Amino acid sequence: MLAALGDGGRRVLPIEAVNLNREGRAGITADAADRLRNHPHEGFRWNDGDMGTTDWYPQGITGVSDARAEAGRPARRLFLVSWYDHRDVQPAKGVRVSLVDATDAAAIRYRHVLLAQPSGDSFGPVLTGGGGALHAGGVVWFGDWLYVADTTGGLRVFDLGRVLEVTDTDDRDRIGAAAGRIDAHGYRYVALEVARYRLAGDACPIRFSFAGLDRSATPPQIVTGEYRADDALGRLARWPVDPETGWLVGDGGGRVWATDAAVGAQTRMQGALTWDGDTYISSSSQAGRLGRLYRTRPGLESRISAWVYGCEDLYYERHTDRIWTAAEHPDARDVVSIERLPP
Numbered sequence: 404m405l406a407a408l409g410d411g412g413r414r415v416l417p418i419e420a421v422n423l424n425r426e427g428r429a430g431i432t433a434d435a436a437d438r439l440r441n442h443p444h445e446g447f448r449w450n451d452g453d454m455g456t457t458d459w460y461p462q463g464i465t466g467v468s469d470a471r472a473e474a475g476r477p478a479r480r481l482f483l484v485s486w487y488d489h490r491d492v493q494p495a496k497g498v499r500v501s502l503v504d505a506t507d508a509a510a511i512r513y514r515h516v517l518l519a520q521p522s523g524d525s526f527g528p529v530l531t532g533g534g535g536a537l538h539a540g541g542v543v544w545f546g547d548w549l550y551v552a553d554t555t556g557g558l559r560v561f562d563l564g565r566v567l568e569v570t571d572t573d574d575r576d577r578i579g580a581a582a583g584r585i586d587a588h589g590y591r592y593v594a595l596e597v598a599r600y601r602l603a604g605d606a607c608p609i610r611f612s613f614a615g616l617d618r619s620a621t622p623p624q625i626v627t628g629e630y631r632a633d634d635a636l637g638r639l640a641r642w643p644v645d646p647e648t649g650w651l652v653g654d655g656g657g658r659v660w661a662t663d664a665a666v667g668a669q670t671r672m673q674g675a676l677t678w679d680g681d682t683y684i685s686s687s688s689q690a691g692r693l694g695r696l697y698r699t700r701p702g703l704e705s706r707i708s709a710w711v712y713g714c715e716d717l718y719y720e721r722h723t724d725r726i727w728t729a730a731e732h733p734d735a736r737d738v739v740s741i742e743r744l745p746p
Contacts, residue, residue: 417547418516418563419481421502421592425450427511431737435711435730438693439741442708445725446739447503447511455733459486459499462613463542463552463716464674464729464738469616470544472646476722480506483544484729484738485551485716486515488528488536495536496578496588497528498551503738517578517590518551518561525579526595528588529559541613541674541716543625546649549594550625552611558625558642558651560598567593600651600659609638609664613716615676620662622646628667628675628684637672639682640664668705669697674717674728681746685714685728696726698746706746711739719743 431439431446448454463485467477482503488496496517503513518539519526529537529551537559541552547564568591571577575589587593602609612630617623623644629637640661643652651659667675667684673694674685684697684705694714699705713730720727725740 414568415565416568418483418502418566418592418594419479421514421516421566423502423504423512423514425453425513425515427503427505427513429508429511431739432735434735435737435739438709438711439739442741444739444741446727446737447505447508448738449501449513449736453501454736457733458488458490460489460731461486461501461715461729461736461738462538462540462731464718464727465542465544465549465616466718466720466727467544468720468722469618469718470546472618474618474721478506479504482718482727482738483542483549485518485539485542487539493534495528495530495534497530497536498539499590500542500549500594514592515590516566516592516594517587518549518596519578519587519593520596522579525581526593527579529596531555538612540630541611541615541627543614543616545616545623545625545644548597548649550614552614552627553599554610554612555602556599557602557611558600558614558627559596560600561594562597563594565595567595569593598650603658609640612637612672613674615674615717615719617641617677618721619679620677622652624662624677625651626675626677628672630672632671635666635668635670637667637669638664639667639672639675639684641677665701669695673715676717676719676726678719678743683717683719683726683743685710685717687714694728696741698744700746703746706744708741708744711735711737
């Protein structure tokens with residue numbers, strides 16, 4: 404299907420080759436800076452329209468440090484941030500991801516890329532079974548694949564090595580291939596779903612609220628977890644990834660088993676990752692409206708770092724040794740990091 408959609412002068416290209424058309428801003432809002440005043444913080448903001456929109460809310464974050472096995476400084480400092488369609492309107496537009504190039508902090512550029520699910524010779528928005536936008540609460544970029552958390556379903560996988568460039572961008576209400584056109588709600592680029600890992604019917608009913616990555620493990624592990632507002636029984640699980648193919652490691656019979664699992668022991672978990680045996684958990688609205696970043700490992704009491712209002716998913720940037728989150732609320736949408744600290 405992708406080859407057919409690429410006919411007629413329409414191109415497919417790796418996501419790194421996407422033309423970036425929006426300008427971000429270095430630095431974070433005054434409220435976030437005050438919250439993180441005891442940490443050497445770093446971050447950036449979206450343009451005014453994306454900072455303030457109520458149509459789309461950011462959730463997941465990943466970057467080139469997840470994508471590539473090499474731990475050294477990459478040629479470009481790239482991030483991917485997922486947003487879900489927050490409007491109470493159907494049909495929903497689904498999910499988009501923002502590719503951000505922050506190589507030069509004085510000239511941050513980005514572009515939104517629509518995620519889509521194939522349907523016959525066409526494609527449509529990324530939706531839940533009920534027709535609403537997938538929440539996309541966590542993302543992991545691994546090689547050419549983008550893993551996206553599907554809250555009640557498992558993990559969905561999108562192809563970032565073959566992004567479709569769309570020439571028909573004048574109609575924001577249309578999506579798919581029909582009548583000689585290819586539309587994507589006005590977006591120029593589309594990344595298509597290529598696989599799903601579904602929670603088995605006889606599996607423990609665990610939720611996939613967010614996703615992070617641990618490249619210190621052998622093999623690498625995708626870390627998923629559960630958001631629970633009113634109790635601390637949300638669970639974290641780790642899923643092995645084949646470093647050569649980027650697919651989850653199966654048992655030969657079509658199933659993938661978690662390497663391990665544990666109770667996170669925090670309410671309102673929005674993101675988590677592990678590194679060299681340490682666990683980092685992003686929890687929202689625990690200090691009034693503000694977040695906390697927990698640092699722990701088995702057998703130790705958790706330590707707390709101040710974290711921002713609206714904190715979400717976590718991403719560990721190895722070459723800077725920094726932990727990142729993308730805050731969700733309008734006008735407070737800092738994409739922010741602090742140095743990774745031990746428990």
